[in-house]
Amino acid sequence: MTMSTITSTRNILDAVGKTPCVELHHVVPDGCARVFVKLEGLNPTGSYKDRMARSVIEEAERRGDLRPGMTVVEATGSSTGSSLAFVCAIKGYSFLVVSSDAFAEEKLKTMSAFGATVDIVHSPSGKITPELIPVMRDRAKELSQGEDYYYADQFNNPDVLVGYEGLGRELLEQIPEGIDAFCGAVGGAGMVMGVAKVLKENQPHCSVTVLEPASAPAITKGHGGLHSVEGIGIGFLPPILDKQLYDSALAVEESEARAMSRRLAKEEGILAGTSTGLNVVAGIELAKQLGPGKVVVTVACDTGLKYVRGNLYTAE
Secondary structure (H helix, E strand, O other): OOOOOOOOOOOHHHHOOOOOEEEOOOOOOOOOOEEEEEEHHHOOOOEOHHHHHHHHHHHHHHHOOOOOOOEEEEEOOOHHHHHHHHHHHHHOOEEEEEEEOOOOHHHHHHHHHOOOEEEEEOOOOOOEOOOHHHHHHHHHHHHOOOOOEEEOOOOOOOHHHHHHHHHHHHHHHHOOOOOOEEEEEOOOOHHHHHHHHHHHHHOOOOEEEEEEEOOOOOOOOOOOOOEOOOOOOOOOOOOOOOHHHOOEEEEEOHHHHHHHHHHHHHHHOOOOOHHHHHHHHHHHHHHHHHOOOOEEEEEEOEOHHHHOOOOOOOOO
């Protein structure tokens, strides 16, 4: 009889990453490429943003830009806020986050639970608009003035790539037969660009597709719009988005993404949010195009437990 080895970690930061990658068997039609999903909801706060939060803080510490006693500031309504609050709590930094009531209440409460001070920007429509994120960013810049503050600035900070490159390296180990296509939704673009950099360097044949909501097609059509897919579709082209690292862009209907989120839960046992549904809709489209014998990979961005208070899993 063999016994499995259960590893321990120095602290919970070492539990970031090393998430499983699973193949979808029920939502992918016959005659398609195989589709794999990396389950990033199994990171400590339930999101792949834990990877970038750790690298943003630790790279700033390494350079001396972030020192004990300073306050970290960021504008975010998505999982970045929870992840930064989590890392700051462990390392002893105060965290001030500018967010909005357009985002899930669960996320706002999670930031507070980790000790963050949450500054709310009201969204009159209750949705993510092209104007909302810039207003939040301006507010964060205003609040971060002074030598005792460090502005994380996820949209312009290349340190986010360091954490996501680790995700790419894990994929190479988990799918040794090779990856023919990778796709991912774009918010700040750090995840897709970090993974794409690693995949392109090691498997140049791999095609990378960036994704966005069809109602906010900043990449595909040059303008933003209203949507409710948290964490993506920020209304402008993120500075980190590098055209040399992706091959195509695809806009996906939010209704299709939401329907896929419900199917993933009921048919694959994967409870994840709308951005994950969007990723899988696009992944299946790529799988149809590539056909049997090929491999498509995408990411389950976070856990669906962050959205159970809303109507994601109840609407039809």
